Amino acid sequence: MILGIDAGGEMVKVFGGAMGHDSFPSDLGEWRDRRLVNTPGQDDMEWEYEGQKGFAGTLAQMESELGGAMKGETKAHFDGKMRVLLAIHRFIPNARGVDPSVQLVTGQPISHHTEEEKSKIIDMLTGKHDLIVNGQRKIFRIKQVKVAAEGAAASMAQPVEGLIRILDIGSGTVNGASLLNMRYIDRESFTEPFGLATLGTSDESAIARRVNTIATSKKWKRNDLIRLIGGGAEIAELVNKVKEFFPNAEVFAPKRLSPKFSNAVGFYEIGLMLYG
Structure with a gap:
């Protein structure tokens, strides 16, 4: 199975081609x-992994005193690992005779897309995993992992x-x-450490102005073709403010999905080329 998994700081997005997509x-x-246990909702997850237990998704939002989603410029941490493993657990079939192995492409912000950080992510994900979610045990193997640059992918x-x-x-x-004929241009690309x-x-004008400031410092021009993706691409007022600086900016929603799935779809396409 080939999966593209965008383990974002707000939502985890998964794309598996004909097998569909998922998010949580x-x-x-x-x-x-808990004294009173409700019937689990679609994104309520109670997990057990390597001797640890926890809540995830909407259950963590509702019932954990210290819950939350770690954000930042790297995914090379335990939270990032669990997001990916939970995504795979939700996606793979629970049937005998099915090969529970995964070939995976996931992402890392451009600023920390280094060999060291990529190696950390590959090492923490590759191998056999035994994960229980809501009482359902699944054992699977991540055979190969590649780490792509978020946005560029x-x-x-x-x-x-x-x-x-x-x-x-x-x-x-x-x-x-930035890409020219699908070749990445590092010196004209960037990561801003806020989201x-x-x-x-929540001032959309201020956010758009800051994005314009850093983008123009990286040689972006007013009439460049720009694809807007991520959660910000779903906020109409923010999109309009960005277009004031870059009139040719357009919301990009691949496979008729939300713009939030753009990286996951791109990761999957990379996976097809690498593993297909």
């Missing part, structure tokens, strides 16, 4: 014994010739990726 809140929290969902910029406005970071869930303001 990224929150993790401590486990506790979304271009693979619909390749184009010429110059294109990808502006990924997420919950914890803003990634700006929609970490800012102390």
